[in-house]
Amino acid sequence: MNISTGLLEFLASRTKRTWEPDEDLFASGVVSSLFALELVVHLEKAYGVEVEGEYLSLENFRTVNAMEKMVLELQAATP
Amino acid sequence: MTDALGAARALLTDRIGDLGDEWDRAGAVPVALLRELGAAGVLCAQLSAEDGGLGLSSVENGELTAHLGTLCGSTRSVATSHGMAAWTITRIGSRKQRAAFLPRFTSGELAAVAFSERGAGSDLSAMDTRIRRDGDDVVVSGEKVWITVAAYADLIVVFGNYDNGSGDGAAAVVVPTDTPGVEIERVPDPMGCRAAGHATVRFTDVRLPADHLLGAAGASLSLLVSSALAYGRLSIAWGCVGILRGCRQEAAAHARSRTQFGKPLAEHQLVAEHLAELYVAEQVATRVSEHAARCWDDGSPDQVTAVVLAKHVAATQAAAGAARAVQVLGSAGARDGHPVARAYRDAKLMEIIEGSSEICRVLLAGAA
Numbered sequence: 156m157n158i159s160t161g162l163l164e165f166l167a168s169r170t171k172r173t174w175e176p177d178e179d180l181f182a183s184g185v186v187s188s189l190f191a192l193e194l195v196v197h198l199e200k201a202y203g204v205e206v207e208g209e210y211l212s213l214e215n216f217r218t219v220n221a222m223e224k225m226v227l228e229l230q231a232a233t234p
Numbered sequence: 235m236t237d238a239l240g241a242a243r244a245l246l247t248d249r250i251g252d253l254g255d256e257w258d259r260a261g262a263v264p265v266a267l268l269r270e271l272g273a274a275g276v277l278c279a280q281l282s283a284e285d286g287g288l289g290l291s292s293v294e295n296g297e298l299t300a301h302l303g304t305l306c307g308s309t310r311s312v313a314t315s316h317g318m319a320a321w322t323i324t325r326i327g328s329r330k331q332r333a334a335f336l337p338r339f340t341s342g343e344l345a346a347v348a349f350s351e352r353g354a355g356s357d358l359s360a361m362d363t364r365i366r367r368d369g370d371d372v373v374v375s376g377e378k379v380w381i382t383v384a385a386y387a388d389l390i391v392v393f394g395n396y397d398n399g400s401g402d403g404a405a406a407v408v409v410p411t412d413t414p415g416v417e418i419e420r421v422p423d424p425m426g427c428r429a430a431g432h433a434t435v436r437f438t439d440v441r442l443p444a445d446h447l448l449g450a451a452g453a454s455l456s457l458l459v460s461s462a463l464a465y466g467r468l469s470i471a472w473g474c475v476g477i478l479r480g481c482r483q484e485a486a487a488h489a490r491s492r493t494q495f496g497k498p499l500a501e502h503q504l505v506a507e508h509l510a511e512l513y514v515a516e517q518v519a520t521r522v523s524e525h526a527a528r529c530w531d532d533g534s535p536d537q538v539t540a541v542v543l544a545k546h547v548a549a550t551q552a553a554a555g556a557a558r559a560v561q562v563l564g565s566a567g568a569r570d571g572h573p574v575a576r577a578y579r580d581a582k583l584m585e586i587i588e589g590s591s592e593i594c595r596v597l598l599a600g601a602a
């Protein structure tokens with residue numbers, strides 16, 4: 156399963172609604188800042204990356220597309 | 235119990251024993267002892283072996299923290315802050331920063347974490363502390379209040395607004411306390427955890443090499459802070475389990491040994507109810523803390539809410555439970571120097587720090 160499909164499924168299971176890949180998660184009010192941390196933990200476990208330092212910006216978690224882009228970048232950078 | 239946990243527990247029992255009350259009245263834990271415990275790895279026992287730590291799981295570290303919480307709330311507070319500082323560097327630092335700083339955490343140095351300011355307690359978005367880049371340096375200016383361990387610390391992880399001239403963001407900096415411009419002043423007479431070395435810390439244009447900067451350049455304050463606090467909150471929850479364990483033991487022993495109206499206190503139903511409720515409080519606090527620690531060990535995203543729940547439930551139970559224990563002991567527990575009196579003062583503070591009970595409920599409402 157590609158990253159964005161996996162993330163859309165994860166979001167649907169946690170928030171009980173469906174999302175578009177470019178939909179702003181935080182603008183909806185459904186997603187809290189604590190939920191952003193849940194996303195960090197999920198991405199690390201599901202995709203074997205470490206989200207650290209300046210990657211901990213809310214912009215990287217704002218949409219499914221942004222998360223996918225970050226995960227691909229982190230995977231490419233992992234030795 | 236693993237060997238590492240067993241040995242860590244035994245070391246704490248041996249070195250602390252019943253000295254917690256003496257340290258509480260003196261307002262200080264001997265620094266040499268804190269350094270010895272730090273060097274043995276027991277103040278941040280979850281730090282991985284790769285980073286020089288004991289590598290305990292979250293569940294094991296929880297059990298160790300509960301044991302420490304029964305022995306001495308001040309030393310437990312030191313461990314919570316020291317462990318949270320190590321966790322913050324693990325969580326938001328780069329690989330290079332981990333390799334540079336983490337070995338210091340098990341070499342006998344002590345560390346604190348600084349978020350709070352006079353104008354920014356529950357609302358950390360009101361922080362005034364500025365962290366700015368200046369060439370190859372980073373410069374920190376601001377004042378932090380009520381910083382646990384600061385009076386003993388070699389390192390302080392300081393959170394602030396990152397000011398690089400282009401937009402918002404937050405950062406944390408690892409500040410050695412012997413850097414020029416750092417001033418530390420003890421908080422006089424705290425109500426509880428009196429020997430935990432709380433202090434006000436002023437940073438006047440404190441200049442450090444830029445590799446001391448964690449996060450930065452657009453990092454979100456709420457993500458940085460909630461990442462760091464996750465460790466601290468779970469550690470406090472386990473500390474509260476320890477408080478309740480101690481209170482239940484003291485109350486039960488007293489109620490079974492003291493006779494009034496011709497029978498032991500424990501046989502009077504209203505006193506027995508206090509014992510039952512203390513048992514319930516300890517069990518509830520233990521189970522919520524275990525659940526959060528298991529989620530942590532499994533890498534489950536459920537850990538985020540589970541940790542807030544554990545902190546809130548355990549702190550509320552500990553404050554109410556310690557008050558019950560004082561009630562059961564009557565005048566015997568009504569003086570400084572008695573473990574339940576100390577537990578009563580320490581437990582109340584657990585409802586205030588690292589996300590007060592109100593703030594935890596606001597967060598839990600968001601998860602509802």
Ligand SMILES: Cc1cc2nc3c(=O)[nH]c(=O)nc-3n(C[C@H](O)[C@H](O)[C@H](O)COP(=O)(O)OP(=O)(O)OC[C@H]3O[C@@H](n4cnc5c(N)ncnc54)[C@H](O)[C@@H]3O)c2cc1C
Pocket residue numbers: 315346347348349350354355356357379380381382383424426427432583586587588589590591592593596
């Ligand atoms: C013993 C001790 C140790 C500490 N150690 C550290 C440390 O190591 N590092 C550090 O950075 N800080 C530390 N602190 C500071 C601590 O984190 C703050 O005290 C805490 O965050 C609360 O902030 P405040 O005291 O300014 O209270 P305030 O934020 O002024 O809150 C006062 C009351 O109002 C309530 N309140 C505030 N906002 C809301 C809201 N939105 N909704 C409902 N109720 C609200 C609070 O729950 C509280 O009951 C410590 C404090 C103590 C007492």
